[in-house]
Structures are given as structure tokens and as C-alpha cells.
Amino acid sequence: MRIVYHSFEGRYSDNPRAVHEALLARGDDVEHVWLSSPAHAHGFPEGTATVPYGGQECVDLLESADVVVSNTHIDLEWEKRPGTTYLQTWHGTPLKTIHHDVLFAPEGRLARLDRDVARWDALLSPNAASTPHLRHAFRWTGRVEETGYPRNDVLSAPDREERRARVRRQLGVAEDATAVLYTPTWRDDDLFGDGPDFALRLDLERFAERLGGSHVLLLRLHYMVSGALGTVEVPGVLDVSFHPDIADLYLAADVMVTDYSSTQFDFAVTGRPIVYYPYDLDHYRDDLRGFYFDFPALCPGPVAAGTDEVLDAVADVPALAREHAEDLAAFRRTFCHLEDGRATERVLDLFLPRRTGGGQPTRRSA
Template sequence: MKVVLNSFQGDYSDSPRALYEALRERGDDHEYVWLSRPDRVADFPAEVATVDFGSAEARAALESADVVVSNDHIGFDWDKRPGTTYLQTWHGTPLKRIHNDVLWAPEGRLAYLDTEIARWDALLSQNPASTPRFRQAFGFTGPVHETGYPRNDVLSSPDRDRIRAEVRAQLGIADRVTAVLYTPTWRDDLVFAEGGGPQHTFPLDLNEFAAGLGEDHVLLLRLHQMVADRLEFPEGGPVRDVSSHPDIRYLYLAADVLVTDYSSTMFDFAVTGRPIVNFTYDLDYFKDELRGFYFDLAAAAPGPLLATSDEVLAAIAELSSRPWVPTPQYTRFQETFCSLEDGHATERVLDLFFPSQQQNDEPRR
């Protein structure tokens, strides 16, 4: 059986990676091909067969696949042959409105993406709250499997402390240093209206913000993949740009605090039980004009919504002053969005789509 995998248009990451590694560990005798970007091919293990994303070879791989596994829209034209199973794992719980539900999108973008959705045979959902929103936004009538996300299994793994120590050592973070992971989402107007310009801006000076955290903290900046190439920081400064780190799930383990705005990273990071700070400086504009939300963030968020960098710095300082104890609001957030994140999502997906070869060598839908 030939399995073709894609993550974020050419990365070695996310749920497709977790599924691939589990299949390899199980010893299944399949042919695997990954779509990769030339600038990320070094992230793939040496034994992995790759083809350049968007190339004629990538199209040929997809068109000859028995199973396609992707966590995002593939984003270039290919013909799905009869008998191929396309498993769309997707990549996050939607707070922000997506696809047909967005308040604004560039002309023709949604219609083009509909051609991709028409190829899907099944879709994964991280939690019961996401399922009806996926169906509505994508107009998808096929099966949606509430399995949790395979990528997040490592956050509950018995090896998580060992992996955390290894990742922090790789990043040069000392034991007593508090790692603050900042994961702002992308803004549609900046990405599309600027015509793909080279820069991305923030309403605060990130170097100044990082310095304000103090010497016993380090700011890890993880930009969204839509804008990760638009901001540059000099080496040796107070901001560590980890946007090019191969897989964010390992950054979750390394971090002590998450700072985000409306990113789906909050739903993943909550699996760790560590504190989350929402820096929502443009809340009204993002919610009412730019993208729109599926639910009231203020009511559902794991903590208070903060509008200024001074408030965020104060909140992080307070967290450092005493041991963190999850609040009732944080616990409700976990119960709503993390109920399936028990470390066994990969097993559930394999049982559904890749039953052991002793049972059946055909993928299910």
C-alpha cells in the first residue's frame, strides 16, 4: 500500500508525522512518500522518501497513492484516482471562523479550496465542540471522527519529561529559566492585502517585551506558518525565533507558559496543564471585522484576556511568584476542548484507517 503524507505544505510535523512514526514503529510494510519543501527537507529522517511539494513528482505521488494523509489543504491541482482514501487530519480547534464562515476572503480562494475538500474521504476532530463547526464551515458530509489529535499524544506520554529536558537542552534553556512560548496567529489583511510583502509587524516591540520578562525568562517566538518568513531577529538578542523548529508539539513540552491571542495552539497547550495567557490587543477588530469567532472567547478562555504588553508582563511575573494551580476557568477549558487528548489518539486513528496487516491490508473510510 502506498501512503503519501503532507503537513503544512511540506513540513515533517503534526499528526501526519505522528501517524507515520507509529506505522513505522509497528513495522507495517507500506511504501511511504512525503511532500517536502526544499528548505525543510533536512528535517526529514534520512530513510524518508520525499518529493518536492508542488512538483510534477508530488502530483504523480498523490495520483498513485492508496492513502493520502494531510493536515491542511494541499494547495495544488491533482487528480484523485478511484479507490484512494484521503484522510484529512486538519490542524486545530477552530475559535476563528474558517472557510465558508469567514467574514472576508480573497476573491476565488474559497471556491478553489472547495475542490480540495471534495477529495476528502474522512476528517479528524480534536473534540466534540469542533465537529459541527467543521461540517458547517467545510460543507463536508463525510465521516468526522472524534479521535483527538495524534500530534498531541506526546504531551501525555510517559516520556514527556525526558523529551522536555532534551528539547530545552537543544534550545539552550537552563533548568531554572522560565520559557515563555509566544504563538500569535496570522492576520488575513496583512497576509493577503499586502500582496505577500516581506515583513510582518506587531503592535509592540518584541525585543523590549522579551527584556521586560527578566533574565530568568526567555521568550520563544513561534510565528504562524503563513507569516513565518516575514520577520527577522538578529542572533544573540532577547527573542529566540523558533518559527523554523520542525514540530511545535516539542516546543509545548519545553515551554512553561504559553502567550497567544486567538491561535489554536491554546487548545493543544492546555493538555500540558501549564498556564496560558491570552494577549488580545486587537480583540474587537479581529472578532467583529477581520475573521469572526465561533464562540465568546472571554467566557471560554483558559484565563483573562489582556490588552497591553504591561498586563501580560505582570501576569507572567505573578505566575513566577508562586506555584501554578489551574483555575476553575482553565479546568472548564480543558474539559471542553481536551477531553479526547489522553495520549491514545494515534491508536484510535490507526484502528480506523490502518488496521494491523494481520487484520486487513486495506484502509478504511
């Protein structure tokens, strides 16, 4: 059996990575091949078989696969052969609208991506709240499995504290430092429209000035704009946009700052607090993208109007956590109810069971 994995146009990451690692640990007789990009080649473990994303070699590989596991569209022209299973894991609980539900998209983009949707055999949903929105956005009437996300299993794993300590050491974050993970999402008009070039609205120099002695900012840009800032040289700020696995960063962080990114739903599994900085809320909601859920009523943490309000909120993380504990607990009941550390097991039982058989998995089909 040949399994081809694809994550964010060439990264070793996300749900496909969790599935791959679980199959390796299980020891199945499977040929594993990843689609990779030069910018992210450093993230692949030594000995991993890879093929560059795009081009004829990539197309030939996809057309030879028995199973394709992808976390987003494979925006290439290829023919799925009869008998191949294409599992689309997707990559987040949708707060902002996606695919056919967006307010605008470049001409021809959705029709082109629909050709990939037509190849899917099944779609994963991270929670019951997401399922109807994923179905509607993709006009998907096929199989949906509510399993939780394999990528989040490590956040509940028995060794999560050891992994947290290891990642912090690797990043150079001191044991007594407060790690602030900042995950702003991308803006459609930056990438596709006539809007301004991508720029941060959180003042990094102000962060260093106020909190640099006790806090470290872990800056994680969306994969579509991960190289937009070039080199970031601010004391106490680490650009981790090219770190292979964002789950490492969730574990390393003490608090998240975000806007409309789906990272908030994954980070909530840790039980740590979240601060929101939606600096362009009216434009983003009404003109640019729109939401599936009521924002900011949804937010289980403070909503800041500027950099100083963000810094005020993250200055005392224990107090922040106490103040918003009930809101975060309710948020987790809605969006993290399947994140029990066994999502990968459920996915394998459903799509790649041991050939010797086994019991029926616990999950919900929707």
C-alpha cells in the first residue's frame, strides 16, 4: 500500500503528520511518501520519502496512491485512480467563512478547488459545531466523520509536560519566562485583492519594551503568509512561523493572542487562556470574510483594542486565567468535546484499520 501525505503545500505537519507517525509506530507494511516544499524541507525527519510539491513527479505520485491524506486542497490537476481513498482532514474549526461561503474570492479559484473536493471520499470534522458549516461551505454531501483532530492528541498525551519543557529549551525560552503565542490569521485583501501588504498590527517593539524581561513572544504567522515579514529582529520576539509543528508551540505557550484564527480552538485543549486582538473586526466581518459564529460573543477571553490592552492582559497570566475560567470551560465544551487524545486512533480505525481486524471505534458520523 502506498500512502501519500500532503499538508499546507509541503510541510511535515498537522493531521497528516499525526496519522503518519501513528502508522509508523504501529509498524504496518506501508510505503509512506510526503509532498514537500524546499522552504519546509528541514521539518521532515531524516529518512522520510518526499517528492517536491507541484510538477509532474508530484502528479504521478498522487495518481499512483492507494490512499491520499491531506489537510487542505491539493490545488493541482491530477486524476484519482479507481480504488484510491482520499481522506480530507481539513485544518481547523471554521470561525471565519471558507470556500463557497466567503464574501469574495479571486475569479476561478473556487471552481478550481471544487475539482479537488470532487476527489474526496471522506472529510473529518473536529466537533459537532463545525460539521454543518463544513458541509455547507464545500457543498459536501459525502461522508463526514466527527473524530476530533489527530494533531491535537499530543496536547492530552501523558508526556505533554516533558514535551513542553523540551520545546521551550529548544526555543531558548527560560523556565520562568511567560511564553505568549501570537497567531494572527491572513487577510484576503492582502493576498488576493488590492489591499495593503501584510503587516503586523501588534507593536513588537512595545512588547519588548514593556514585557521583554519576563515574557517571550512566539510569533506564528498563517502558512499562506509565513514569510511575509522577512527577518524579525526584536529582543524577546521569536519568529516561529516555520517551526514544523504548531502543537509544540501550543504546549510551550502560557497564553495565546489571536484574532480570527482557528488556532484558538486547538489551543483551548490546553486549558490555558486566550486574548483576542481583532483590530479590523468591522471590516473583516462585514466586508472581507464574515463569520459562522457570533464574534466577539464567542471569545472566552478579553478582546483588546490595541497593543497596550493586549500587553495589559498577558502581563499577569494567572489572573487572566482565573478571570475567564468559566468562559473557557464553556468554549471547550462546545469545540473540544472530542479532543480526548484518541482522535488518531479513531481515524485509523475508520480508514486504515489493522488488517487483523479489531473492535468498532467510538465516533459520530454526520
